[in-house]
Amino acid sequence: MTIEYDIFLDDVKIGVTKLEKADAPMGVVFGDINFNDSKFNYDFLRKYCVINNITFSEDAESKFINTNNIPALIVEDKALNLIQGISRSISGMDAEGFEINIIGIEYPLYETLFPHHVSYYNTLLK
Template identity: 30%
Template sequence: MKTFTVYSGSTLVGHTDLENGDPPMGVAFGRFIPVEAYRAIQKQCIENHEDQSALNLTVQTPNNETIQCAGVGILDYSHEADEEFIEVNVLGISHPPYEKMFPHHVISYEQQFK
Protein backbone atom coordinates (compact mmCIF):
# COMPACT_ATOMS: atom_id res chain seq x y z
CA MET A 1 0.00 0.00 0.00
CA LYS A 2 1.06 3.55 -0.67
CA THR A 3 1.01 5.95 2.24
CA PHE A 4 -0.37 9.43 1.68
CA THR A 5 0.23 12.43 3.94
CA VAL A 6 -2.53 14.73 5.18
CA TYR A 7 -1.93 18.41 5.91
CA SER A 8 -3.87 21.23 7.51
CA GLY A 9 -2.29 24.23 5.84
CA SER A 10 1.43 23.51 5.98
CA THR A 11 1.16 21.31 9.11
CA LEU A 12 1.36 17.54 8.79
CA VAL A 13 -1.61 16.11 10.73
CA GLY A 14 -1.55 12.45 9.70
CA HIS A 15 -1.23 9.63 7.22
CA THR A 16 -3.55 7.32 5.30
CA ASP A 17 -3.38 4.49 2.79
CA LEU A 18 -6.64 5.61 1.10
CA GLU A 19 -7.40 1.92 0.88
CA ASN A 20 -10.99 2.32 -0.33
CA GLY A 21 -12.53 4.18 -3.21
CA ASP A 22 -15.32 4.96 -5.63
CA PRO A 23 -13.65 5.41 -9.04
CA PRO A 24 -16.66 6.81 -10.97
CA MET A 25 -17.06 9.51 -8.32
CA GLY A 26 -13.31 10.20 -8.08
CA VAL A 27 -13.38 9.46 -4.35
CA ALA A 28 -10.73 7.76 -2.22
CA PHE A 29 -11.00 7.21 1.51
CA GLY A 30 -9.40 5.28 4.30
CA ARG A 31 -8.31 5.06 7.88
CA PHE A 32 -6.64 8.22 9.15
CA ILE A 33 -3.57 7.77 11.36
CA PRO A 34 -3.03 11.05 13.22
CA VAL A 35 0.25 12.55 14.37
CA GLU A 36 0.58 14.81 17.44
CA ALA A 37 -0.28 18.00 15.49
CA TYR A 38 -3.76 16.57 14.75
CA ARG A 39 -4.80 17.43 18.32
CA ALA A 40 -4.95 21.12 17.30
CA ILE A 41 -7.77 20.41 14.80
CA GLN A 42 -9.33 17.27 16.29
CA LYS A 43 -12.25 19.07 17.97
CA GLN A 44 -13.26 20.60 14.63
CA CYS A 45 -13.02 17.20 12.92
CA ILE A 46 -15.27 15.67 15.59
CA GLU A 47 -17.85 18.44 15.66
CA ASN A 48 -17.99 19.54 12.03
CA HIS A 49 -18.36 17.00 9.25
CA GLU A 50 -20.13 19.46 6.94
CA ASP A 51 -17.60 22.16 6.07
CA GLN A 52 -13.95 21.82 6.99
CA SER A 53 -12.69 24.30 4.40
CA ALA A 54 -11.27 26.55 7.17
CA LEU A 55 -8.83 23.74 8.02
CA ASN A 56 -7.28 23.97 4.52
CA LEU A 57 -6.90 20.17 4.32
CA THR A 58 -4.79 18.67 1.54
CA VAL A 59 -3.40 15.23 0.76
CA GLN A 60 -0.07 14.49 -0.85
CA THR A 61 0.94 11.39 -2.77
CA PRO A 62 3.98 9.33 -1.73
CA ASN A 63 5.84 11.37 -4.40
CA ASN A 64 4.92 14.61 -2.56
CA GLU A 65 2.41 15.74 -5.21
CA THR A 66 -0.65 17.50 -3.83
CA ILE A 67 -3.79 15.70 -5.00
CA GLN A 68 -6.00 18.17 -6.88
CA CYS A 69 -9.56 17.54 -5.72
CA ALA A 70 -12.88 19.13 -4.80
CA GLY A 71 -12.25 18.68 -1.09
CA VAL A 72 -10.76 16.72 1.79
CA GLY A 73 -12.53 15.85 5.01
CA ILE A 74 -11.50 14.15 8.23
CA LEU A 75 -14.38 12.39 9.95
CA ASP A 76 -13.51 11.66 13.56
CA TYR A 77 -15.93 9.31 15.34
CA SER A 78 -13.55 8.37 18.16
CA HIS A 79 -15.82 9.91 20.81
CA GLU A 80 -18.63 7.57 19.69
CA ALA A 81 -16.54 4.40 19.61
CA ASP A 82 -14.53 2.40 22.13
CA GLU A 83 -11.47 2.85 19.92
CA GLU A 84 -9.94 5.46 17.67
CA PHE A 85 -12.11 5.64 14.55
CA ILE A 86 -11.06 8.37 12.15
CA GLU A 87 -11.52 8.38 8.37
CA VAL A 88 -10.20 10.74 5.71
CA ASN A 89 -12.09 11.35 2.46
CA VAL A 90 -10.67 12.85 -0.71
CA LEU A 91 -13.50 13.93 -2.99
CA GLY A 92 -13.56 14.72 -6.71
CA ILE A 93 -9.98 13.77 -7.52
CA SER A 94 -8.82 15.33 -10.77
CA HIS A 95 -5.01 15.22 -10.77
CA PRO A 96 -2.94 13.13 -10.75
CA PRO A 97 -5.49 10.98 -12.53
CA TYR A 98 -7.49 8.69 -10.27
CA GLU A 99 -6.62 5.55 -12.20
CA LYS A 100 -2.90 6.36 -11.98
CA MET A 101 -2.98 6.69 -8.18
CA PHE A 102 -5.53 3.96 -7.42
CA PRO A 103 -5.42 1.25 -10.11
CA HIS A 104 -6.50 -1.34 -7.50
CA HIS A 105 -9.72 0.63 -6.84
CA VAL A 106 -10.48 0.72 -10.57
CA ILE A 107 -9.83 -3.02 -10.96
CA SER A 108 -12.04 -3.86 -7.96
CA TYR A 109 -14.83 -1.65 -9.30
CA GLU A 110 -14.67 -3.22 -12.78
CA GLN A 111 -14.68 -6.76 -11.31
CA GLN A 112 -18.17 -6.12 -9.94
CA PHE A 113 -19.57 -6.18 -13.47
CA LYS A 114 -17.92 -9.38 -14.73
Protein backbone atom coordinates in the same frame (compact mmCIF):
# COMPACT_ATOMS: atom_id res chain seq x y z
CA MET B 1 2.19 -3.23 -1.35
CA THR B 2 0.30 -0.66 0.69
CA ILE B 3 0.72 2.99 -0.20
CA GLU B 4 0.69 5.64 2.51
CA TYR B 5 -0.27 9.23 1.85
CA ASP B 6 0.87 12.15 3.97
CA ILE B 7 -1.76 14.49 5.38
CA PHE B 8 -0.94 18.16 5.96
CA LEU B 9 -3.01 20.90 7.55
CA ASP B 10 -1.68 24.42 7.08
CA ASP B 11 1.65 22.93 5.90
CA VAL B 12 2.04 20.87 9.11
CA LYS B 13 2.12 17.10 8.68
CA ILE B 14 -0.61 15.79 10.96
CA GLY B 15 -0.63 12.13 9.94
CA VAL B 16 -0.95 9.51 7.23
CA THR B 17 -3.68 7.52 5.53
CA LYS B 18 -3.78 4.55 3.18
CA LEU B 19 -6.86 5.85 1.31
CA GLU B 20 -7.92 2.23 1.40
CA LYS B 21 -11.57 2.79 0.45
CA ALA B 22 -13.00 4.19 -2.77
CA ASP B 23 -15.91 4.88 -5.05
CA ALA B 24 -13.99 4.85 -8.32
CA PRO B 25 -16.81 5.95 -10.68
CA MET B 26 -17.41 9.00 -8.50
CA GLY B 27 -13.72 9.90 -8.18
CA VAL B 28 -13.78 9.38 -4.41
CA VAL B 29 -11.17 7.98 -2.03
CA PHE B 30 -11.23 7.84 1.73
CA GLY B 31 -9.38 6.16 4.54
CA ASP B 32 -8.56 5.99 8.20
CA ILE B 33 -6.25 8.67 9.57
CA ASN B 34 -3.26 7.77 11.71
CA PHE B 35 -2.44 11.06 13.41
CA ASN B 36 1.16 11.88 14.36
CA ASP B 37 0.14 13.16 17.78
CA SER B 38 -2.77 12.63 20.17
CA LYS B 39 -3.39 16.39 20.16
CA PHE B 40 -5.00 15.98 16.73
CA ASN B 41 -8.42 15.02 18.06
CA TYR B 42 -12.02 16.24 18.20
CA ASP B 43 -11.15 19.35 20.24
CA PHE B 44 -8.34 20.29 17.86
CA LEU B 45 -10.49 19.79 14.75
CA ARG B 46 -13.44 21.68 16.23
CA LYS B 47 -11.26 24.63 17.23
CA TYR B 48 -9.59 24.64 13.79
CA CYS B 49 -12.98 24.72 12.08
CA VAL B 50 -14.28 27.54 14.27
CA ILE B 51 -11.16 29.67 13.80
CA ASN B 52 -11.06 29.08 10.03
CA ASN B 53 -14.82 29.35 9.37
CA ILE B 54 -15.10 25.72 8.21
CA THR B 55 -18.68 24.48 8.39
CA PHE B 56 -19.10 21.31 10.45
CA SER B 57 -21.65 19.23 12.30
CA GLU B 58 -20.93 17.66 15.65
CA ASP B 59 -22.10 15.74 18.65
CA ALA B 60 -20.12 17.24 21.52
CA GLU B 61 -21.17 14.52 23.95
CA SER B 62 -19.64 11.71 21.87
CA LYS B 63 -16.93 14.01 20.48
CA PHE B 64 -18.02 13.34 16.91
CA ILE B 65 -17.27 15.85 14.14
CA ASN B 66 -18.01 15.91 10.42
CA THR B 67 -16.37 18.78 8.55
CA ASN B 68 -17.19 20.28 5.21
CA ASN B 69 -14.36 21.05 2.78
CA ILE B 70 -11.10 22.10 4.44
CA PRO B 71 -9.11 23.97 1.76
CA ALA B 72 -5.85 23.82 3.77
CA LEU B 73 -6.10 20.02 4.12
CA ILE B 74 -3.52 18.58 1.71
CA VAL B 75 -2.86 14.94 0.88
CA GLU B 76 0.10 13.81 -1.16
CA ASP B 77 1.73 10.56 -2.14
CA LYS B 78 5.44 9.78 -1.79
CA ALA B 79 6.04 11.17 -5.31
CA LEU B 80 4.54 14.47 -4.04
CA ASN B 81 1.43 14.16 -6.23
CA LEU B 82 -1.35 16.20 -4.66
CA ILE B 83 -4.60 14.33 -4.10
CA GLN B 84 -7.09 17.21 -4.13
CA GLY B 85 -10.42 16.65 -5.80
CA ILE B 86 -13.11 19.26 -5.24
CA SER B 87 -13.49 18.60 -1.51
CA ARG B 88 -11.34 17.29 1.35
CA SER B 89 -12.95 16.67 4.72
CA ILE B 90 -12.55 14.80 8.00
CA SER B 91 -15.13 12.93 10.03
CA GLY B 92 -15.03 10.75 13.10
CA MET B 93 -14.77 10.72 16.85
CA ASP B 94 -12.11 10.44 19.50
CA ALA B 95 -13.26 6.99 20.66
CA GLU B 96 -13.37 5.37 17.20
CA GLY B 97 -10.91 7.34 15.11
CA PHE B 98 -11.14 9.67 12.14
CA GLU B 99 -11.39 9.32 8.39
CA ILE B 100 -10.36 11.59 5.55
CA ASN B 101 -12.60 11.91 2.49
CA ILE B 102 -11.53 13.26 -0.89
CA ILE B 103 -14.36 13.77 -3.35
CA GLY B 104 -14.33 14.61 -7.05
CA ILE B 105 -10.90 13.59 -8.29
CA GLU B 106 -11.10 13.92 -12.06
CA TYR B 107 -10.25 11.22 -14.58
CA PRO B 108 -7.72 10.37 -15.96
CA LEU B 109 -5.83 11.56 -12.85
CA TYR B 110 -7.91 9.26 -10.62
CA GLU B 111 -6.98 6.23 -12.70
CA THR B 112 -3.31 7.25 -12.66
CA LEU B 113 -3.19 7.75 -8.88
CA PHE B 114 -5.46 4.86 -7.86
CA PRO B 115 -5.20 2.08 -10.45
CA HIS B 116 -5.85 -0.51 -7.73
CA HIS B 117 -9.25 1.03 -6.91
CA VAL B 118 -10.18 1.23 -10.60
CA SER B 119 -9.08 -2.36 -11.17
CA TYR B 120 -11.10 -3.58 -8.19
CA TYR B 121 -14.18 -1.72 -9.40
CA ASN B 122 -13.77 -3.21 -12.89
CA THR B 123 -13.66 -6.75 -11.44
CA LEU B 124 -17.01 -6.07 -9.75
CA LEU B 125 -18.56 -5.33 -13.15
CA LYS B 126 -17.55 -8.68 -14.62
